[in-house]
Amino acid sequence: MVSNVRRVMYALVYRPQDKRKSARKRGASPSRSPEFTGKMKTMQAPVFIGSRIYRGSSYGARHPLSIPRVPTAIDLSRALGWLPDGRYRTSPRARPRALQAFHSEAYIAALQKAEADQAVTEREQTEFGLGTLSNPVFGEMFRRPATAAGGSLLGASLLRDGGIVFNPGGGTHHGMAGRAAGFCYLNDPVLALLAFRAQGLSRMLYLDIDAHHCDGVEAAFDGARDIRMISVHETRRWPFTGAFGDRAAGAALNLPVGKGFNDSEFTHLRDRVILPAIERLDPQVIVLQCGADAVTEDPLARLCLSNNAHFDLMARLKTAAPRLLVLGGGGYNPWTVGRLWTGVWGVLSGQEMPDRLDGEAREVLQGLDWVRQRGPVASYLTQSLRDAPRDGPIRPEIDELADRAAEIVRDWTWSG
Numbered sequence: 303m304v305s306n307v308r309r310v311m312y313a314l315v316y317r318p319q320d321k322r323k324s325a326r327k328r329g330a331s332p333s334r335s336p337e338f339t340g341k342m343k344t345m346q347a348p349v350f351i352g353s354r355i356y357r358g359s360s361y362g363a364r365h366p367l368s369i370p371r372v373p374t375a376i377d378l379s380r381a382l383g384w385l386p387d388g389r390y391r392t393s394p395r396a397r398p399r400a401l402q403a404f405h406s407e408a409y410i411a412a413l414q415k416a417e418a419d420q421a422v423t424e425r426e427q428t429e430f431g432l433g434t435l436s437n438p439v440f441g442e443m444f445r446r447p448a449t450a451a452g453g454s455l456l457g458a459s460l461l462r463d464g465g466i467v468f469n470p471g472g473g474t475h476h477g478m479a480g481r482a483a484g485f486c487y488l489n490d491p492v493l494a495l496l497a498f499r500a501q502g503l504s505r506m507l508y509l510d511i512d513a514h515h516c517d518g519v520e521a522a523f524d525g526a527r528d529i530r531m532i533s534v535h536e537t538r539r540w541p542f543t544g545a546f547g548d549r550a551a552g553a554a555l556n557l558p559v560g561k562g563f564n565d566s567e568f569t570h571l572r573d574r575v576i577l578p579a580i581e582r583l584d585p586q587v588i589v590l591q592c593g594a595d596a597v598t599e600d601p602l603a604r605l606c607l608s609n610n611a612h613f614d615l616m617a618r619l620k621t622a623a624p625r626l627l628v629l630g631g632g633g634y635n636p637w638t639v640g641r642l643w644t645g646v647w648g649v650l651s652g653q654e655m656p657d658r659l660d661g662e663a664r665e666v667l668q669g670l671d672w673v674r675q676r677g678p679v680a681s682y683l684t685q686s687l688r689d690a691p692r693d694g695p696i697r698p699e700i701d702e703l704a705d706r707a708a709e710i711v712r713d714w715t716w717s718g
């Protein structure tokens with residue numbers, strides 16, 4: 303009975319992209335889909351969620367998201383032998399009804415219509431933010447974000463009994479309930495958190511280390527009593543929200559940092575604020591938005607992290623809560639984002655990171671090109687996964703930010 307209910311729920315939430323496969327999944331072997339039967343109680347091995355849709359679609363030749371990101375992480379992980387079949391799951395596409403857990407019906411209808419027509423009216427552009435420079439009309443403008451959202455919803459479902467899931471196509475943290483913004487058409491982190499809430503979880507931590515503030519997620523959970531949000535982002539950068547004093551009625555802790563933010567400063571905030579907050583709040587799930595645009599080479603931000611900052615945090619988050627859902631996010635330099643997300647998967651799935659990349663792995667990175675690249679690509683971007691550390695002085699303003707935030711964390715509770 304339970305199993306039937308779950309199957310019906312699954313059919314409501316997802317549009318199976320391959321009916322034959324889906325029938326097989328629902329039919330013969332419940333042991334292969336324990337998340338839908340409720341029988342599996344032990345923690346599952348980490349799962350990587352991807353889709354072919356990221357390979358064949360682009361926001362347009364001149365858009366920052368014209369570069370391959372998820373495909374690079376998949377190809378590089380495969381080349382390293384880190385992605386055996388059992389660890390990889392194809393992302394289903396979320397159905398419009400599932401998206402309406404957060405998004406308005408009118409907006410979802412407009413988004414689908416824009417994809418079908420490959421055009422928007424002036425009114426649709428103004429009202430829904432569609433057909434703009436940042437959120438252009440393109441061939442898969444509904445199906446691609448709906449697949450990213452379906453991946454995060456699948457992740458929430460797989461994590462019902464605990465574990466680790468990585469959905470690098472997700473992390474679209476600027477999407478609003480009735481409006482596209484900042485390259486995001488939907489908001490998959492919000493949908494995933496709502497799915498965890500529907501599972502009965504009441505202590506959920508959303509952590510965001512993208513260079514941009516997570517305005518869509520914060521707007522969705524302003525004043526929430528079961529969700530706490532921590533965001534580290536560059537100050538005075540779009541969307542210009544997320545000041546330290548902005549607390550979303552006690553639900554958020556914003557850590558805006560200035561340009562040049564380095565690994566030592568990240569470690570300082572991690573150890574003084576982020577890890578103590580996890581200790582204090584004891585979340586049942588951590589959802590991490592792991593944007594790759596806070597690293598030095600990113601063209602859209604001015605922070606100076608190396609990917610070690612992400613890897614070291616990931617190693618600590620692995621055991622910090624019973625459930626960990628890691629999402630992608632920003633990241634607009636094809637080499638840094640591909641290396642960072644591959645390394646994240648390596649840490650999450652317990653791999654030994656090689657000092658140098660050879661053979662097929664190196665070819666994946668050497669095969670990338672980028673319209674903004676002037677001259678030859680720095681050799682470390684094609685020959686290694688791990689950056690050299692980018693340590694530096696901890697500036698007084700970061701130290702002060704850590705002090706003030708640590709004070710909030712000391713008294714942070716689920717009631718306010």
Ligand SMILES: [Zn+2]
Binds near residue numbers: 514595631
């Ligand atoms: Zn970003």
